[in-house]
Amino acid sequence: MIVSVVAGNPKPASRTLTAAGLLATSLTGSAPDHVIDVVELGAGLLNWSNASVSHAVDTVAGSDLVVFASPTFKATYTGLLKLFLDHFSTGDGLQDVTAVPLMLGAGPAHYLAPELLLKPVLVELGATVPAAGLYIVDKLHDDAEAFAPWIDRWGSIVLSSASTPVTAGD
Amino acid sequence: MIVSVVAGNPKPASRTLTAAGLLATSLTGSAPDHVIDVVELGAGLLNWSNASVSHAVDTVAGSDLVVFASPTFKATYTGLLKLFLDHFSTGDGLQDVTAVPLMLGAGPAHYLAPELLLKPVLVELGATVPAAGLYIVDKLHDDAEAFAPWIDRWGSIVLSSASTPVTAGD
């Protein structure tokens, strides 16, 4: 199983990235194969034929399981993450990828954002998103205990989805 | 696999009910085991300890795969469907159920409603909802062709989810 994490925080090596990596590791038992810190793609994100961005898109699209993580900006995901997602093909850019929407925020008020706002974008890209979106309070970004209830509840469902062989018809 | 359909149209034996049954049948190859036409539960829906409503809730909660269908009223699902869903336990009322959100409407304008509005309610109840929400234009409610692209795209994912044995930990 190829596992990637994508973090869309304008600050490199952010808490968001740490949280995404921790979630992937807790889910699968090993570190993710690929880590995309979107901000590192820089101005190439504004260019629709940039090699680094295309490579990152291909890496994500070729994964079995991807955690998409964002801090909460203006009550939703960041423009930076969406700018990256806009490079994927609509409908099938994430086909055969099982995706997990993860958002972090200063307090609990934006708890609904990953489910109501980030998940639908991933579904529009064709991802299979079988679990509830996960929201984690910033200061708990590296606290495995904060992720444990979600993993207990949804982990086996996510892993089962990510390891389902793609049928010929797909 | 136990399969149910739930339709929340104030008109009994509605196009919504027909569409939900057609979707379930197209997915699984046989008619659904249980059909809940919510309006038939009548005033019991306003009572929080009504035997018929409790029985319907238990039937749905004990299913492996459930199509939840609603016409579009005021750009979202009906109050009637939500009134029924309010009888389920939050978080685990639909645990171990794979759910499909289906909405019908007069025209294409409300296409986003099943994904953005109906799906999150089912997830809040604990359902596994691995596929994109489906929106069908009313007049195609009994036209299997209208459902075919969604079934080709998401059918095997839904069936795989519905037939995954529940692990001890769940």
Add this chain to the structure above:
Amino acid sequence: MIVSVVAGNPKPASRTLTAAGLLATSLTGSAPDHVIDVVELGAGLLNWSNASVSHAVDTVAGSDLVVFASPTFKATYTGLLKLFLDHFSTGDGLQDVTAVPLMLGAGPAHYLAPELLLKPVLVELGATVPAAGLYIVDKLHDDAEAFAPWIDRWGSIVLSSASTPVTAGD
């Protein structure tokens, strides 16, 4: 200015109703003219030509300012409130009404629900909804301090909207 409050809590004389009344009173300086405790309409809500429901709909539609209040059930407004709203005419059922979406919940997690979920229904009915949706934690339902920041921020905008004379063209 004719002011009404509508509360969609299955429990009569609920905290939701109290909160809605407090908000209306704090906004305008006097008690609302009309109070609709939706649950009191009973089984008539399931009937599409019930005189009591029609009268309540007309009262609300004829108001200048209406607070629509709901507890949070399954991460959104109640089926009971939506069942009542389904009786209004789409597009113009609340035309010339300034509406305020208010939701209460046990904790802060569902803070986004009035803005993301309840407001769009009111807009679909044609209401003018110029302010952010308001979310109040249950236990503060009768604490005017909990409402004060929202009223300071949005009160004059809401009142200005509600007191704008309807132009001939409308």
Add this chain to the structure above:
Amino acid sequence: MIVSVVAGNPKPASRTLTAAGLLATSLTGSAPDHVIDVVELGAGLLNWSNASVSHAVDTVAGSDLVVFASPTFKATYTGLLKLFLDHFSTGDGLQDVTAVPLMLGAGPAHYLAPELLLKPVLVELGATVPAAGLYIVDKLHDDAEAFAPWIDRWGSIVLSSASTPVTAGD
């Protein structure tokens, strides 16, 4: 009344920009005072202390009426527009601004996106958004007839909001 338009299309001088300008002009009877074609800000958008971006933010924040326009990418607004909006201050970055959410798309399927997805971001920034979000099919981007029903219905409400003097308390 100071009127601005903001268009978040990765293509400069896009249909989106044309549509936003047409809407502003139709609403007010004259061309907008300021036109922000977000893509022209280029890589400065990825920098959190860029003078051109700050100037654009100040221009928008100092307007009375702003049309925020986006094409539909992945069933919602573009990352480019959100990247610009992320530069505003949460809660009051658009205080005292009356905003109109406008989205364009190839077909009618994403009609709900401006109301459900773009409007809440503007409200989170503190804008007053009294009208329903507007969705226009791409090919009608410069057809005043396509905008007329919305302007007839919501124009006077928007103008009234934009011309309301800000009270001392705000």
